[in-house]
Amino acid sequence: MSRTYAGARLRRLREERRLSQAELARVLAISPSYLNQMEHDSRPLTVPVLLRLTEAFGVDPGFFSERDTSRLVADLREALAAEVASARVSPTDLAELASRMPTVASVLLDLGRRSHALAERLAEAADGRGNEDPSLPRSPHEEIREFFYRRQNYLHDTDLAAEELARAAGVRPGEVVRALSARLAERHGVRLATDSDRLHHFDPAARVLHLSNRLRPGQQAFRMGTQLALLEFGDQLSALASEDYEEGSATWSLARIGVANYFAAALILPYTAFHTAAEEVRYDIERLT
Structure with a gap:
């Protein structure tokens, strides 16, 4: 289980239930400082704490499991290849972005694809090879690929x-x-x-x-x-x-x-x-x- 991912999920659960750290710590029978360390990735989410969470809130243990971000990381590396090559962004940075903020990563990829498509259409127009409107949306087939990608290919x-x-x-x-x-x-x-x-x-x-x-x-x-x-x-x-x-x-x-x-x-x-x-x-x- 990824400590980073579990910590973010733990914070999200507490915020959704509108609990303070002290209140949740009492439910889990741990100290507020220990809870704070788990939420900020300094300590792992232990099995006893996970069991208390599932008993107290009815949350499936899978809620705290790390999702498969391999494709998202691969797409980020491809989209930001120049930045990775120049050491402006490290592979570790991309993995952390995909794990902690997958929605932001997806938006970044979408902007990158649109920028790439726009550059290609402008180049075609400049070369006289096409007269497509650069503002045209993606094709239906491209949209369907994203439809399943947003759902991690699982319905x-x-x-x-x-x-x-x-x-x-x-x-x-x-x-x-x-x-x-x-x-x-x-x-x-x-x-x-x-x-x-x-x-x-x-x-x-x-x-x-x-x-x-x-x-x-x-x-x-x-x-x-x-x-x-x-x-x-x-x-x-x-x-x-x-x-x-x-x-x-x-x-x-x-x-x-x-x-x-x-x-x-x-x-x-x-x-x-x-x-x-x-x-x-x-x-x-x-x-x-």
């Missing part, structure tokens, strides 16, 4: 819903296509046809899901899982996309499809089942494959 409720559907549909290794085909037919009256020139096309009037015959079974399962997400969790997908984008916009539609794809991946390879299998075979990569 908790979507993951749980997909795992629950996997259990209900009987998704098991070697039987995924059969299970999803049955779910589509029995719950939604949808039949499959492998006759499409496109990879995936759903005809809602005829209730036919057309798939390309070039798709392998695993790819077919992924397309079927995406369609099940749209059929069974369409409202939830729309609500999630609407958190960031205007409903009906091109970016909103792409975000909705992106979440449906995420759902499909979690459906055909449920995390809990995979993790259990990994533990049982002691993370034998060949057997897991």
Whole structure:
């Protein structure tokens, strides 16, 4: 556990509960000076204190765990490569920024990307290679990449819903296509046809899901899982996309499809089942494959 991250989280919890250091120290049965040292990273958050915190406030221990900032640090190093090379900023500085102030780090990256895009468009205009407006926003696909990046590529409720559907549909290794085909037919009256020139096309009037015959079974399962997400969790997908984008916009539609794809991946390879299998075979990569 990162002491820096835990200390910041401890301060945040105290401030959210509107407690003074003395009040929280009494709850945790420690001295105010000891609490102050933990909040300012001089001492680690110990297991007894963590247990008292969870008992007193109902906070999940994971609240104090260090999040994975590796990608954020890597992006910062790429964006600030010149500053790192000239020793104006150290790798340690970037790691601390990503850990302590991830929101500020993300804003810094966003400003850097916009500045880079503006410089490229100005250069193209100066060379006569393009006439794009430098003030144009990012493309929908760039926006979707950021949509998932802001969520650290994890959608908790979507993951749980997909795992629950996997259990209900009987998704098991070697039987995924059969299970999803049955779910589509029995719950939604949808039949499959492998006759499409496109990879995936759903005809809602005829209730036919057309798939390309070039798709392998695993790819077919992924397309079927995406369609099940749209059929069974369409409202939830729309609500999630609407958190960031205007409903009906091109970016909103792409975000909705992106979440449906995420759902499909979690459906055909449920995390809990995979993790259990990994533990049982002691993370034998060949057997897991």
